[in-house]
Amino acid sequence: MIVAEPKPVKEILEMVQDSKKILIIGCKGCVTVCNVGGAKEVGVLASTIKIARKKLGIPIEVDEFLLERQCDPEYVDEVKEVIGQYDSVISIACGVGPQFLSERYPLARVLPGVNTQFMGGAVEHGIWAERCAGCGKCAIHLFGGICPIARCSKSLLNGPCGGSDHGKCEISKEVDCVWDMIVRKMMEQDRLGELLAFKPPKSWITARDGGPRKMIREELVK
Amino acid sequence: MSNSKPRIVAFCCANCASSAANVAQGMKKVLPENVKVIQVPCTGRIEILHLLKPFEEGADGVYVAGCQSDSCQYMEGISKASKRVAHVKKVLQEIDMEPERIEIFELSASRGGRFVDVAYEMTERLEALGPIL
Amino acid sequence: MSEYKAGSNLEKVLKAGHFAFTGECGPPTGANVEHLKEKAGHLKGCVDAVNVTDNQTAVVRMSSWAASIILLQEGLEPNFQMVCRDRNRLAMQSDILGVYSHGIRNMLCLSGDHQKFGNHPEAKNVFDIDSMQLIYTAKTMRDEGKFLNGQDVDVPPRLFIGAASNPFAEPFEFRVHRLAKKIAAGADFVQTQCIYNMDKFRRFMKMAVDMGLHEKCYILAGVTPMKSVGMARYMGKSVPGMDVPEPLINRLKGAGKGKVAEEGIKFALEQIEEFREMEGVAGVHLMAIEWEHKVPEIAERAGMLPRPVV
Numbered sequence: 001m002i003v004a005e006p007k008p009v010k011e012i013l014e015m016v017q018d019s020k021k022i023l024i025i026g027c028k029g030c031v032t033v034c035n036v037g038g039a040k041e042v043g044v045l046a047s048t049i050k051i052a053r054k055k056l057g058i059p060i061e062v063d064e065f066l067l068e069r070q071c072d073p074e075y076v077d078e079v080k081e082v083i084g085q086y087d088s089v090i091s092i093a094c095g096v097g098p099q100f101l102s103e104r105y106p107l108a109r110v111l112p113g114v115n116t117q118f119m120g121g122a123v124e125h126g127i128w129a130e131r132c133a134g135c136g137k138c139a140i141h142l143f144g145g146i147c148p149i150a151r152c153s154k155s156l157l158n159g160p161c162g163g164s165d166h167g168k169c170e171i172s173k174e175v176d177c178v179w180d181m182i183v184r185k186m187m188e189q190d191r192l193g194e195l196l197a198f199k200p201p202k203s204w205i206t207a208r209d210g211g212p213r214k215m216i217r218e219e220l221v222k
Numbered sequence: 223m224s225n226s227k228p229r230i231v232a233f234c235c236a237n238c239a240s241s242a243a244n245v246a247q248g249m250k251k252v253l254p255e256n257v258k259v260i261q262v263p264c265t266g267r268i269e270i271l272h273l274l275k276p277f278e279e280g281a282d283g284v285y286v287a288g289c290q291s292d293s294c295q296y297m298e299g300i301s302k303a304s305k306r307v308a309h310v311k312k313v314l315q316e317i318d319m320e321p322e323r324i325e326i327f328e329l330s331a332s333r334g335g336r337f338v339d340v341a342y343e344m345t346e347r348l349e350a351l352g353p354i355l
Numbered sequence: 356m357s358e359y360k361a362g363s364n365l366e367k368v369l370k371a372g373h374f375a376f377t378g379e380c381g382p383p384t385g386a387n388v389e390h391l392k393e394k395a396g397h398l399k400g401c402v403d404a405v406n407v408t409d410n411q412t413a414v415v416r417m418s419s420w421a422a423s424i425i426l427l428q429e430g431l432e433p434n435f436q437m438v439c440r441d442r443n444r445l446a447m448q449s450d451i452l453g454v455y456s457h458g459i460r461n462m463l464c465l466s467g468d469h470q471k472f473g474n475h476p477e478a479k480n481v482f483d484i485d486s487m488q489l490i491y492t493a494k495t496m497r498d499e500g501k502f503l504n505g506q507d508v509d510v511p512p513r514l515f516i517g518a519a520s521n522p523f524a525e526p527f528e529f530r531v532h533r534l535a536k537k538i539a540a541g542a543d544f545v546q547t548q549c550i551y552n553m554d555k556f557r558r559f560m561k562m563a564v565d566m567g568l569h570e571k572c573y574i575l576a577g578v579t580p581m582k583s584v585g586m587a588r589y590m591g592k593s594v595p596g597m598d599v600p601e602p603l604i605n606r607l608k609g610a611g612k613g614k615v616a617e618e619g620i621k622f623a624l625e626q627i628e629e630f631r632e633m634e635g636v637a638g639v640h641l642m643a644i645e646w647e648h649k650v651p652e653i654a655e656r657a658g659m660l661p662r663p664v665v
Contacts, residue, residue: 008316009313009316009317010317013317040269040270040271043271044270044271044274044313047271047274047275047277048313048316048317050278051317051319052317052318054354055317055318055319055354055355153469153471153480154440154469154482154485155480155482155485156482157485157487157488158485158486158487158488158536158540159485160524160529160533161466161485162466162519162520162521162548162595162596163466163468163469163524163595163596164595164596165524165525165595165596166525167525169469170468170469170472170595170596171469171471171472172471180525183526184526187526187528187529192529192532195532196532196535198491198536198539199487199488200491201488201491201492202484204483
């Protein structure tokens, strides 16, 4: 899933400082799962903004809305009757949400309420970690089912580097050295030979480096 | 020129906190009038939004009173509440409000005196902080 | 047809069977050419080649290719270094052609420290290709006369290709295999991370010799003399992949005030002595960073002078 973190409230307050009436739109998708953009979070953000503005003596009207997802036109359509009433609209969906809203409602002032970070999953309750960098050509089978592009700080394909330190990456003790994991796993599975095969330079054309991407299912296009 | 007392909302659990409240009654100790008590089945059920709403509606301070961590009726209720109170303290700081306006107190069921004392403690604290503005 | 891959001084010395001795010189954090020439001057005549680092520890310095050219002009032979952190494959192949055209004949291919360590932690991470793939690139350009995309290079750059080896990183059992992989990719010589744990290094070399790696590639042992107990502790704790045994730290402490640096040099000299006799070790790479003025003395005491002329 896509993992995001809330924007600092100060940043959001600055964005709406000239607004008198705003709408906060949440999303029942990924951001609900990582507890930054669902129903609860919409409520908390609305309350926080109201309290902050009350303290400043510049009250603000804040309405709340929740969409199934903000990455599909039919759901984004659901706010069409109401969106025109607001000075600003804060979307706390991932980066896709506010953009879809902006495209669909060109006259609305759409603001992002979260900082979208990565594709990952829950490793512990309350902790999500990056797993996929969306390189467009998955080859994790060559590395024991583990991705060095996303999880190695240097995206090495022929790792580890000399900075691998007791299973931790040189950049921080909080970061596991994924190559240490890969090597140990392959050694355990007696597949070291596969790692010794030279991995040639990667084509980054399928990644974001090659330009903004589209995925088309021909059989579905009308 | 109003010298009115700070408005405080107190979330009290139905177990230890309420037992303490009964003991207090027996001791003829009374909560100050500026404190409004909301009873909850367990402090673990209090959501972040519940803790923020009183501020939205004009409260000067909020506190949570529940069981002690090693004797919480529902095991983890008070520790969950603790984390949420800590989170709201951070939120208050982010919007330039004093984090001391919200607090959590762990009471044992028999401590009637303490039950009333924390209400006075919060009142004094909030008087010192002044109104929110 | 030349008998040499590149014909650099380092290659000639190694090929003739001499025990090689290389040094290191970091470019300045500015355009201070005089300081660079002064530092490099200490090494002249004492070493076969000088490593010129590339934005080491991700701190911006004069580029390795520029500093290498200056060293060449001063009569020294540079080991031009390129890391994978800052350049993509276009810039890398382009720079390889560039340095060759200026007379540089040695190239060290390294991953590079992550930019989080350095003074521009907000920079974009390049790592288009890794060090293994860079070795392969340099070799392909030299021996096949082709770029990575298969097109011809009109005049192939002939560089003596080097790599780094860290015998001490984990998992230990894998390190010698990684060295084998680098050699298969095209490394002509390797310089190891600086060694303090002699026991572990002996074990590593035994494995390397058993695999016949020393016959396919020249292995140079890294030596950095300890200047102080503080330095020993710092390196052991804070430098990734570094192994500093406690007995060495105690030995340095025991030397007494004011005598630690000399003890550090003594240890380094003992190491060099052992490396000369160690099977599979073709030379020593001395990293006396910001201590370049000590290199002539160390070279003399280690019996490394005069350097062979081939």
